[in-house]
Amino acid sequence: MSEDVRVGIIGAGAIVRLSHLPAIARVPGVRAVAIADPDSDRVKVLADEHDATAHADYREMIAAGGLDAVLVATPNHLHRDIVEHATAAGLHVFTEKPVAHTLEDALAIERACTAAGVVTQTGFNQRFREPVRLAKQGIAAGVVGDVLAFRSVYSESHAVYPAATGYRYNLAQSGGASILDLAIHRIDLARHLVGDIVEVCATIDHATIPHPADDNVFLLLRFASGATGVISADRFSPQVSNATDLYGPTGTIHVSSETRNPFQSVPLAFSSLLPHDQLPADFANADWPSAWWLDYTPGSWVSITPPRLSPYDAEWAAFVAAIGGTVDPDVPTIGDGVRAQEIVTAAYRSVREHRWVSLPLEDPAEPIPSYS
Template sequence: MGEGAVKVGIVGLGRWAKVLTRAIKPSDKIEIVSSFSRSQEKRESFAREMGVGAAADLQSMLCDPHIKGVILTVPNEQHLPVAREVAKAGKHVYTEKPIAATLEDGLAIEALEKAYGVTVTVGHSARLMAGIRKIREAIDAGELGRVAFMEANFSNERALELTPDTWRWYKSRAPGGPLSQLAIHQFDVLHYLGGEVAEVSSIASKLSPVGAEVDDQSMTVMKFADGKIGYVGSSWTSPGIFAVRVFGSKGLMHYEIDFGTWDTPDKLHTNSTLYIQRGKDGWSKREELAVPESDMFRVELEMFAESCRTGLGNELNAHNGNVAVAIVNAALRSVDQRGQLVRVADVLAEAQAGERTRHVA
């Protein structure tokens, strides 16, 4: 580690904590120096496997003046209470997506920034994939012309593996199934590529033979503030895929990854597809583009480190995290209303009113 590496802690020591810790091992910008879980067994196991010191309790970590920020990989419903403790201690917050289990909690986390003078970074890493960044570059350069339509899919076979012992089985903990667990990634990606999402219409279905409470298929149509439209599909009963396609008046671009490398994003470029199809050219004239080497997890945590160092926010901010949850909530409401259009701004406004009421109470 370089002498200038920002020192951070990590709380919640399950599988994902290990993925993130491995991702930043090569970085000279950020270093995890302390870890905590309420389980002593997890603390000791993580320390042995990852080579990171274990804190006896959360307050010990938060009292360490060398630690500038804390990474949270705790369950969604714990994001707000733990983030509040971290912010109160003057430490910057990184929390995995979604920003919180509810939009009201997400807005409360966003409010921590102003209340305690810290930054909040949310782990919507998919927008940092090299292929997504190349599409955004092409849009900004006018290479695709006026973008009018976008489509995205994020699917895997998770619903075929669910049992009542897994939290994703239950509607209360994984509302909409893949809608809240997978499609949320693509909602953030299309928000990044297309701008403000005005309203959505969504339908869902339950086709997995295991009998879980949650739906396992979803499709959400999105209308953007500037008039473009798009959709996000997500199946929980199919082989894994993550794909995005953007259509413009001068060209279209398609990006797709091998889902099997999701946990090792430094290898994504070796098995990814990125192409551009220009003007009136047909399929045979598609131009295959090289996908640069990158690691979305390391990049997002280096963004967090920079926010810890400077006190300035970054694009993975609490507001964007809350927009993604608001789109999920609007889609869930639309499912309940048999596909009727739901305004995202209305969902946000209702949650803001609810959070103000909760705060006053």
């Protein structure tokens, strides 16, 4: 392997242009050396900007050699074929979420990566946001006590994100719109912050968007720990809403990223019955009483505004570290992506059979729903 991890980028769409290529350019130890996309204009612009070779076909790019890893950032139904080609060439795999458009493909991807023994990562970038990292620390320190309730909302209009193509709303290609694109981030966050999910009950509807796709999702969750949770995602609200709350008998932690929304006006807030000296340092040091002679009051609300660091930089730094042998258990692997996809599949079954569905699923086969 050369000194830098040499990455072949597959897909020259919005997420690669906006997030991955700028992050790779900033992070030491990694270079984007080749980009593949059948759209000759998009691939040429990005390849020229980033001093990479341009390819129309990812198979030809992989066969040309000179790569250590690939980033998979195409429409979801293509992920399996790409990963199977990449792992056959012994390349490490960073795949965008969702891992695939169906659980069966996601499981095949996991098998291919395991058999090849390569490093894997799934693009659940929200784990790398500072407020989430701190929330995880706070939970471990007992700021809320046992997490008993998890509530998360993710609203984002179908019209705001500057996608290069319309694949998201072609469910044969995406496998799901609001649930696989938005809610899956929160499914992963729920697993990351609270633990394994053992039961799901869902409502998934098409309410109003001008595409035959899910735009209004509610998931009710039971965790192995005994906690319960709810995730709601929609694609019709004109404003982005992005908030997660964790509740326990000792306190509450609130995490948000859309902080211009007055209801979610800080990136992180907590209220805890723990005394000041038992709070983690980042929590204890965030309290500014209204006069210097006043002490922290357990149970009061404290806001934290951590630095707004790029989660994509952190993702790439973690991928490079893992390839170098330093594995952080908080970094989402393809296995984490598959477990999240299994919960989406369980939600589809819950809607189709109108019941709670237990995990793990014995039968991964489930039709992609259709909406009119």
